Amino acid sequence: MPPAFAGGQTDFWSKPRRVWLQRRVAGRIEEVNEVYFADGQLLRDPYIRACRLLRDVRAGEAVQMSPVLLDILCGIQGVAIAHGIDRPLITNSGYRSPKTNSATEGAAKNSLHMQGRAWDGRMPDYPAKMLAQIAQYLQGGGVGLYVASNFCHVDDGRLRTWRGA
Ligand SMILES: [Zn+2]
Numbered sequence: 001m002p003p004a005f006a007g008g009q010t011d012f013w014s015k016p017r018r019v020w021l022q023r024r025v026a027g028r029i030e031e032v033n034e035v036y037f038a039d040g041q042l043l044r045d046p047y048i049r050a051c052r053l054l055r056d057v058r059a060g061e062a063v064q065m066s067p068v069l070l071d072i073l074c075g076i077q078g079v080a081i082a083h084g085i086d087r088p089l090i091t092n093s094g095y096r097s098p099k100t101n102s103a104t105e106g107a108a109k110n111s112l113h114m115q116g117r118a119w120d121g122r123m124p125d126y127p128a129k130m131l132a133q134i135a136q137y138l139q140g141g142g143v144g145l146y147v148a149s150n151f152c153h154v155d156d157g158r159l160r161t162w163r164g165a
Pocket residue numbers: 093113118119120153154
């Protein structure tokens with residue numbers, strides 16, 4: 001199921017869906033900024049590129065990320081763009097292998113990161129709190145706000161919110 005999407009953006013899901021992701025890996029910036037879904041289907045190559053960016057960097061493993069998670073990220077950017085803010089989502093973490101997850105401080109034991117269904121990150125010069133507010137408004141799944149570390153967690157699991165450090 002796609003995010004419920006409160007509000008009046010009824011044509012949102014009929015439009016092509018784009019994500020703009022960035023990630024710093026070993027001092028280099030990786031980027032995916034493209035339409036991954038159009039005409040009712042996932043576009044294979046852009047989807048694979050997004051999955052690759054969202055890989056477990058530590059383990060060097062990529063998996064098929066949840067398309068609903070991508071929709072949540074797309075929705076967050078859509079709302080931000082509607083407010084005049086068109087910026088990349090900076091990725092801290094996407095997929096995590098069980099080994100990486102257990103080595104991640106504060107990670108939940110059954111984290112949805114291990115199923116390719118969760119994302120941690122932020123937008124440049126944008127408070128993580130605002131990002132979390134947008135994500136909550138979208139009602140796509142879980143939303144965690146980490147104020148001190150300045151990032152937001154989103155996943156496509158059940159609706160819930162929490163605050164971390
Ligand atoms: Zn997370």
